[in-house]
Amino acid sequence: MVVSAHPLASAVGAEILRRGGNAVDAAVAVQFALAVVYPDAGNIGGGGFLILRLKDGTTHALDYREKAPAAAHRDMYLNGQGEVIEDLSYKGHLAAGVPGTVDGMVQVHEKYGRLPWSELVQPAVVLAATGFPLTKKEAKKLNDQRQDFVQYNTQSPEFFFQDHWREGDTLRLTDLARTLERIRDQGRAGFYEGRTADLLSAEMKRGRGIITKADLAAYRSVWRTPVTGQVGPLRVISMPPPSSGGIALIQLLTISEKYPLNAWGWNTVPSSHLMIEAERRVYADRAEHFGDADFYEVPVKGLLDTAYIRSRMRGYSPTKATSSQKVSSGTPPLPEGPHTTHYSIVDAQGNAISVTTTLNSSFGNKVVVGGAGFLLNNEMDDFSIKPGFPNSYGLVGGEANAIAPAKRMLSSMSPTILEKNGQLFMVVGAMGGSTIITTVYQIIQNVTKHGHTMQGAISAGRFHHQWKPNWVLSEWGALGFGTGLGLWLKGHKIAPAIHGIGRAAGILVLPDGRLEGGADPRGDDAAAGF
Template sequence: MPTIQRSFFFLLLTLVGCANPDLHTRGLVTQNAMVVSAHPLASQVGADIMRRGGNAIDAAVAVQFALAVVYPDAGNLGGGGFLVLRQQDGTVAALDYREKAPAAAHRDLYLNARGEVIENLSLKGHLAAGVPGTVDGMVQAHQKYGRLPWRELVQPAIALAAKGFPLTQKEAKKLNGQRKNFLAYNTRRPDFILKDRWREGDTLRLPDLARTLERIRDQGRDGFYAGATARLLVEEMKRGKGIITQQDLTDYHAVWRTPLVANVGEYQITAMPPPSSGGIALIQLLTLSQDYPLREWGWNTVKTAHFMVEAERRVYADRSKHFGDTDFFDMPVYGLLDTSYIKSRLRGFSLQKATPSEQVSPGTPPLAEPMHTTHYSIVDPQGNAVSVTTTLNSSFGNKVFVAGAGFLLNNEMDDFSVKPGVPNSYGLVGEEANAIEPGKRMLSSMTPTILEKDGQLFLVIGAMGGSTIITTVFQIIQNVTVHGHTIQGAVNAGRFHHQWKPNWILSEWGALGFGTGLGLWFKGHKIAPKTGGIGRAAGILVLPDGTLEGGADPRGDDAAAGF
């Protein structure tokens, strides 16, 4: 190795090898109820709702709308998400309020006349938006499971938007960083969000958003998908040459789906089915881990990290070919969850050296038998649990505010395979299963998950972070169930990620340590350091005495609240 290259390599390992935080520190512990979300004000809103007699779904609705105000880069009205519910009696449900492609969308929407991808067209501006699902999802969740009146759940968000709230240092920095995008991609200047320089403690007031929330409070679904809000959204589309129409809004409906339920070791996993790729991928990763002594090998040692990377490499290869919207594509769900098939994916795996991604292809699962993103976790006093991941896709979505309505639109269309075989903004490669079609839901990595142990609620977990969500949730579950970390320690711990292509390990500073980094390099792995963190998680662990411990991610302003 040349001297300069060798010096850079060892400098890199030194940086990657910084010390990790205390893995056994405790988060907030409460007796009865807990909310963990990306913002302390939103967490407090959810806790207050449960204090007033609301259940976990009531709190989820209130937190969703509060996040749309105080956490605008991912909390949303103009996006979508997934919700997984476990009731106190053990029954489970899953709600898909993922965005859909507008009726005018087509597979070549983002290609030029030569069939080449037009840069940023699926990421920024009006054409990047899918039909929003968040409001309909919250309405349906409340109608089926809610306890408190709808108006009471939306009102806290209205108060935050109308009266204003103090910006955190991180949120002020993010708003400052998006100023140029807000000016470039909005048809009408969004002065309410523009300022020469936002600072920590500045009050942000959102009067247009408050009025939109008032319509949702008073009219429910029609407060968004019809009337004034819908008119403003459609007018925004026309000004910006977008393609969402009133008919698209009218036709949108969230869908209740059968959750994935799998037994892995001593735990029962309840996870989101497609169009989330997270549930299947997580179950595959946890199943692959059963045959290897990871506890004996130790946390983030060379052997453990090498195994996890090789498992992730194969699971993400499957994701590229076989995952899509099952309403449009005959996805081999049964085969992908077949234990024999999952374990067969490690054929050729060596403990001694890395497998080049070019030598790993998607598998052939057996045929089926007949048969920016943010996360919040909630447990209520009755023991009902909700795991929700919701997103605009990139931070602040497509950067477009609906003029007069005050909310941001998503850029979820980039989660389709804009062109089969061409990576999206997260570097993920997809094929025909995830090609653009009118009315189709785009594939997602969101992984809201609930674990049981011995028939009792054990862990509620999920994360934000695009393609890194799956591996973030996987590592946190392993940290708790295999390595014995507290949930706060498990969330704090440094993370790494591999997604098949590109062929390198993405690692937070300090996640692997000098010895592990060097050992992985000798096995043939490439390591790319990641500043700013990988994923942001929100978890709740039920302790042996029945109390609840919250795991709020220090990578953001995340906070736990409860009583």
Template sequence: MVVSAHPLASAVGAEIMRRGGNAADAAVAVQFALAVVYPDAGNIGGGGFLVLRQKDGTTAALDYREKAPAAAHRDLYLNEKGEVIAGLSLKGHLAAGVPGTVDGMVQLHQKYGKLPWAQLVQPAIDLAAQGFPLTRKEAIKLNEQREDFLQYNTLRPEFVLSNGWKVGDTLRIPDLARALESIRNQGRAGFYEGLTADLIEAEMKRGKGIISKEDLANYRSVWRNPIKQQLGELEVISMPPPSSGGIALVQLLTLSQDYPLHDWGWNTAQTAHFIIEAERRVYADRAKHLGDPDFYQVPVQGLLDTSYIKSRMRDFSPDKATDSDDVSAGTPAPPESPNTTHYSIVDPEGNAISVTTTLNSSFGSKVFVAGAGFLLNNEMDDFSVKPGHPNSYGLVGEDANAIEPNKRMLSSMTPTILEKEDQLYMVVGAMGGSTIITTVYQIIQNVTRHNFTMQGAISAGRFHHQWTPDWVLSEWGALGFGTGLKLWLRGHKIAPKTGGIGRAAGILVLPNGQLEGGADPRGDDAAAGF
């Protein structure tokens, strides 16, 4: 089974497995297909993280997060007075980090792939060259982004000049098809060297960006040890830093163990109050302690220590909200020596992979690489451009996530796999910037504590708190008027969130061994299985 953000991409992954490919093969094919059919987040100009579990129980995590260019520096987005220049880290050429997606897919295939590389890239080439029908949501998004595309592109792709896209229109991207052909024929060198690298550098020079051909040539993905934590009968396997997702998720799930959420009920005032207060403390830790472990000593074991995690709720009141100004990061033991997309895959042999990939904001920096047809990310905004200054998701950070050359920016991506009694149980992840962690957390709770189906857990209404700003974002109907009133009386400030919180893709292994897919109704997401 494959669950992804677009039905065509899910179908590509399922077909790869029908031909004898494994989960890693399908992941590569889905990644490239999403770069065509879901251009607002699927990408070859961005990056991501993945967690995998082989059928024998072995696990691994791959970090193909973007990096700051070598010419980047701490004050890159500040004016001469030390003030943040609005929008500079969000849109345009200077917002882009060095892309990691292609290198990540090459490394995944080299280590775990089964089918020939060319077979995995070809479906995306066909989609880009022959065209594909736009969904209603994708047509709307292209129309909404047109002005930004016109403003931030030095040489505009032909389809950007079109206006009034509508459902069913065929979108063809021949430049992207040619770029993908180079990747098919030359692998890593087809992107980080040669013509595509020349086109990226030329684009940077025209738009006053700072990614160089040396940055591209020097980029490498990193295999890391996943975060693994036993919580009752479940083992959580998730992404380590520079993603904050795995640590934050384990902290939230650990805090939840001591409270009777099932008895309190799903999204009742008592349950929601506890979750909000737990999220407030976890996000305070995120802001203080998490960053790229290659540049900053992240106290991973201290943050995952059960006693430390539970100590964070000592001042929790069951009747009153805590003011975020009164909540600071804890002091864990020191270290020993919106736009993203997620897809989940389980292959016929029982290998599983959970992949979250992104350009950061929807359509990234809005900049297409002229002649290559793909968008560049705006991941530089995920750094702390200035200590205490919020990014586009309202997240603040400190020195752990300050800009440095060749450094990976902190992320909220939370690709996750759960085991139950040493067997594969769930594959899950989400998009949604800072809401990714809380989305994945609530989905897991919905299944394990409230007995939801996989689809029900993903469809259910969600809410979110991230320490600062001190607001509870809530989808319409997620809490209900009565629950919202009770939370308000306890001191919580609730802000309705239009358009949904996060979009998730999950697969649950049922007791009889069958797979249940959960595709998010907030988008065009689809499950494809056989």
């Protein structure tokens, strides 16, 4: 089974599985297909994380997160008075980090793939060269972003060939097709060297960006040890720093395990209040302690210490909300003697892969590399561009996530695999910036505490709290009038999540071994299985 953000990408992955490919082969094919049919987040100009669980139970984590260019420095988005220059870290050429996606796909395929590389990239080449019909949502996104495309591009990308896109229109991306052909035929060198590198370097010079050919040549993905935690009968396997997602998710699930959420019920006043208060404390830790573990000593063991996690709920009151001004990060015990889309895949042998990949915001920095046809990320905004200054998602950070050359920026991406009693149980992850962690947390709770199906857990309404700003974001109808009123009476401030919270993709292994996919109705997401 494959669950992704676009039906064409899911179909590509399922076809690879039918042809004898494994979960890794399907993941590579889906990644490149999403770069074509889901250009606002699917990418080759961004990065991501993946968690892999092989059929023998061994687990692996690959970090192909973008890196700051060599010319980056901690004050690069500040003016002479030390104030943040609006949008400089968010839009345009200077917002881009060095892309990691292609190297990540090459590395995971070389180590665990089965089918030839060229066969996995070819479906994306065909989609880009021959074109594909736009969904209603994707047409609207292209139209909505047109002004930014005009403002920030040095050459007119193929998105401009039509003034107003409509559902069913065919989008052909011939420049992107040629870039994908180079990647298909040359592997890593087809992106980080030669013609593609020349085009990207020229784009940087035209737009006064700072990514160089040397930055591209030096980029390498990193294999890391997954973070794991035992929560009741579940073993949680997720991403370590520079993702904050794995540790934060384990913290949230560990806190919740001590309370009777199943008896309280789904999104009732007591269960929602408890989850909001847990999220408030976990995100305070995130702001203080998380960054790239290659540059900053993230206290991973301390943050995962069960006693420490539960101590964070001291001061919790079941009757009233805690002010975020009174909640700070904790002090973990010292260690002994680190716009997005997600896809989940399980193959016939039982290998499972959970992949979250991103350009950061929708269509990244809005810049299409001239002649190469792919969008660049705006991941530099995920650094703490100034201590205490919120990024585009309202998240604040400090020294641990300050900008430095070749450093990876902090992320909320949370690709996750769950085992139950030693067996594969769930593959899940989400898009949604700072809401990714709470989205995955609530989906897991929906299944394990409230008995939802995989689809039901993903479709259910969601809410989110991230310490600062001090309010609860809630999807329409997620809390209901009674719960909303009850939370308000406890002192919570509730704001509507106008565009929804997260988009998730999950696969649940049922007791009889069948797979149930959950595709998010908030988008064009689709599950494809056989």
